[in-house]
Amino acid sequence: MIRRIVAVVFALLVPACAAVPVAPDWVAGTKAGAYPDEQFLIGVGQAESKPVAEDRAYAAVARVFKVEVTSQAKDWESYLTLEKRGKVQTERRLTLDSVTKVSTDKVLENVKIAETWHDRQTGLYSALAAMNRAAAQASFRNKIVELDEAIARDVKDARGAADKYLKVRGLRRAIRTLIARDTYNSDLRVVTGGRGVAADYSVAGLTGELEKLLNESIVVAVEVTGDQAETVRQAVMEGLAREGLPVTARGASGNGGNADLLVRGEARLWPADLPDPRFRYVRWCADFVIVNQGDQRVLGSVARSGREGHLNIPEATGRALKALQQEVSSALAKSLAEHIYGDPPSDAVPPQAACPKS
Template sequence: MKLSTGRGRGIVLSALLFVLAGCGWFGGTARPSWIDGGSPQFPSAQYLVGVGQADSRPQATEQAYAAVSRIFKAEITAQAKDWESYLVVESRGQTSTERRLTLDNVTRVTTDKVLENVQVLDTWFDQKTRQYYALAGMNRAQAEAAMVERLNELDRTIQTEVTEAHQTQDKLSRVRNLKRAAKNLVLREAYNTDLRVVRSNGQGNASPHRVAELTAELEQFLAKNLLMAVVLSGDQAEPLERALVDGLTQEGFTVVGGGAGAGPAELLITGSVRLWPIEVNDPHFRYVRWCAESVIEEVATHRVVGALSKGGKEGHVTEREAAAKAVRVMQQEFASDLARSVAAHVYGERDLPASAATPSGCPKEAVQPPVSR
């Protein structure tokens, strides 16, 4: 059956439009000038671009986006020294928590926002080399408007936090507001760095606050007004106490002597440690069980603000080695977790557990003699 003339022309026209729409990927046009670093269609004064090249279309597109991303990452890394006083404190320790703000976190957060303004502007396929090319970029004016709006929002938040920190009489409230303000200011400065990249004149919007100044104010206030004391008892309490003091110091706190010397402290951390051998049906290893528990209270009011308990079992070829391993585990799992939990409470990010249940397998009192040292 023959097609009508009108219908046949429609099919031909549709096919032609399809070919033209995809001609960039199939090499139907000459090599675009943007591949070699310039394009009258996307001038650098109006567009910030990146070029990707790969064996497949998705890979070329991904590389083009990555090329744009690298421009911003490089600039943020170059500016990071201004935030070093804050970032160094936040990256201490080996375990990442929600509140930690490292340079990688900052870069990832801002880059994700930047890429929201990036799109594929053009594509081309080289028939000879069988390579795909993609041009990704952003309109500078549109991206600038979005970034300025974000900066203004952060400026309002930071100013509110700083004002509340300076007006409150509550010590914890002051610490928490200063901490939040410093964290938001790091993000704000990262966005401002992005803005300088987007603007062809390289200018950003200055902030009335500086990260180093807020961080220094927070550290000074903590050192003078929020001292801590640690008192642990029991077998192997000394190495655990040292680890806890180190952890609290890394979190930015000053630890004073415990017991009668805890007078100037705001928070007192007391606890006990137990370590004893257990019988396990294992001809090759000896085992010990450990338990550690702590209570955190306000010195002035004797109000308990939280508690934490942990326990476990460790084995080794000898009882002495099993005990040494248990001490290391206690330092990592109990002391480090306790220091981070106290810091999270002070900074207002997470409440301490109101009470601590005895871990499974850990009696209230050790009924067997402690491990010999």
């Protein structure tokens, strides 16, 4: 009798156990038998919803490439530093974040969700993202060849150009393309286990060439009229240098001389009669234009104004001068950089004059 009961219980349990699905090997581990390492690069994501699990699987693959691109960034430091000069608008500046994002987007074009799994006991979804190494390698190599051709063309055009601005813009294009090329090469090293394609140029080398050209070829003079004209002029020149704009500011007597670009403007500072028993205030305003000395064409304009306060007028004046220097120099540096590099102006509409006419 006991044997018959045991047999019945066993017979009932076996179908129940067999009905429990077995999770794929990749859910709990780092390997996937159906996707061997030598052929595929994989990433696993888990979440309470399928879409989130798939996103996390994509992100797991992307992280592998991001680490490699970030390690490459030390070779780009000289140019990324140069890009910060003049505080060009964020969307036009090349930064490490923007480089890694482009790399990630391109990498994920070669990644697919290969499998998903839903654990009914825990409610968790798992997703397996897989990249075919051979297909990705072919894609990256083709892109590197295309970028190498563009780099060689831009370097040749820049070095052969007679116009200094065309030289600057050609070299800058080549460097930015070279950084993109380096990210593809970093991605290629990931999928091939360390084998990349050597480049004909280096970011550091071309950046050194660009900086030398900027420092030796582009001359900016500053001319100021109005209140404390020479003090303001010196302040603006110092501010441009502090911004790190890659130009040499010269102009001893307030005229343009042999400068390529002339920063010309008016600045005013005056006491503001405000009903404050403790503080004294000074208003300031500045209207500047950037002029191409060759054809006297106005390339950009800056108009700023403000108010600073302190316990006495001399201290308030000092603060006003410092505020003028910071705001005007930053705006002028951005406008100068846009012209030198050939970027579209950030201010589509010229600003209205900041200083009162009277």
